[in-house]
Amino acid sequence: METDLGYWIIPLAIIGGAIRVSTPFLFVSLGEALTERSGRINLGLEGTLVFGAMSGYALAHLTGSPWLGVLAAALSGTLFGLVHGVICSLPKVNDIAVGIAMMILGMGLAFYFGKPFVQPVAPDLPAISFGWWSEIPQVRAALEVNVLFLIGAALAVLLWWMLRATRVGLTLRVVGDSTDAARAMGLQPAVIRTCATAVGGAFAGVGGAYLSLYYPGSWNEGISSGQGLMAVALVIFARWNPLACLGAALLFGGAGALGPVLQSVGVSEGYYLFFAAPYVLTLGVLIATSSPTQAMTGAPGELSITK
């Protein structure tokens, strides 16, 4: 049935893991990159992710259509983003504190409304097989690529181009870099930031729908286990660049597959250490790319952590 691949299984599992696990990281970090580029931090995306997972699963179960589930997740994410954005537009409100409150609110609401949906089974999102050329079942399994991953990758390129070359992108960057300059141009920073937060929330919601509707593909209260928070950190790691977000998400997903696969080929001592691989990697890259003389490159000037 399955072919014995020996140690070749390790790179294969890393590629497969990168494709399977990265999508939620990708969507949340793209959403957060957009929000932070406008000068706000939304730490609530973990809550949005969990609520998106729940609402997506619930609607897919009720309607039988996983795509309606994705839509529901995106809408609920937009709503969470809007609430965060509007509250933060009030004077003297700290976006980090609101974000933490929104995170707890989102998770609490998701657990509350999600209770009846732990048991039922919802339809999964479709995947495209890119492994048709191979006879090896492991390769075929690793190259089952979900449509949302492809959409996410396309979005990363699109956002990168948008921020770089379009009027919308320029507006967002101005608002993110200097409120005063934006006001002088006649822009309304609060409105633009709220919109950016809402769109960022929608992305995070879709990331949640991927968790519950494709991989691992079921709704339970431990479904996210902190991936939303990790993705927010990935944005800093990716220096607010959507293309780098894609790379960071893939790296994180692939490194996460290392722990299980090493055990499966018999390297079983110290698996707790291998499970820490993604975090060690993050620390390593952050140290390697840090600079003692220069402020963080790419950081939006209005961000409360850089101000």
Next chain:
Amino acid sequence: MPFTSLSRRGFLTGTVAAASASAVPQLGFAGSHSPLTIGFIYVGPKDDFGYNQAHAEGAAAVKAMEGVTVIEEENVAETIDVQKSMESMINFDDAKLLFPTSFGYFDPHVLETAPKHPEVRFQHAAGLWSEGMPTNVGSYFGYIGMGQYLNGITAGHATTTKRIGFVAAKPIPQVLLNINSFLLGARQVDPEITCQVIFTGEWSLAVKEAEATNALADAGCDVITCHVDGPKVVMETAAGRDCFVCGYHANQSPLAPEKYLTGAEWNWAGVYTNMVQTVLDGGTIDNFVRGGLADGFIKMSPLGPAVSDAARAQFEATKAQIMAGEFSAIKGPLKDNTGNAIAAEGEGFAEDDIALESMDYLVEGVIGSTS
């Protein structure tokens, strides 16, 4: 620190008691007719298709009894949190019987809280009560390893690659016993079979469990079982990779009807109602309660459509032997997977052998490590 937290709690209790006594005097009496309040504490959500659900089903059976009030709290971590939950159930809800149902609640949390409340009975699942521990603490558990042994027999018949897989949370004695039993059951069918184990490190980590299941399938395992709190993800992912599955904790056959062979399930309803009835009748529950298939502590899921006639016959025969008692799954000659001798020829550990509850090895044929 304990002093300040106690005095504050004492103050709060007093205030609440006074407030409730003055506000709703008709409810404030704790006369002899007041129902027995029983608290259940779960480490995860109580509908996880697994460990916590099995306990919650037991709690639901208790709820249906006369003269009891059941209170429940879920998602309580195995930290100081569980002490707070127990204290609050005792002080605010007047609970007299507690069921903290997770392994990690026992030491130190139950052992520390129990001496402060001698009038409350603490019934802890999976712990190992021994002489010298507080007498108002009891521990109970079932010999579910035998269920995994029976799982192993169906797995041994179903596997064509002679490799079976196990997704495990943490290397604690009960998990190790399950892994070893699963393989030894399969080896009753074919001694060539090996079992690949992957530890995820936590009781509930959906993505890591899915990754572990995929890694097992990639490594050629074609029958997979698990010991995590909620087996749903493992079952669905394994069936999606065209592997057979054996269930654990509860019946997961609705998740993969074609691929589900059988499963080792808890049967807490009978156990809990018996214990509660003992307390209601004024008796005391034994400090150390264990039971297996024969005692109705555990049960097997109905065999699935993929189970062959030969497998069914061996499964039923072994089950009958276990029910009759005197059956040892762990028996010599047996070595662990690092070469140390576990049992000599003719030596065996019956299911109720206390030595099994401090198991710290994986038997020969299990590919994996306990650390």
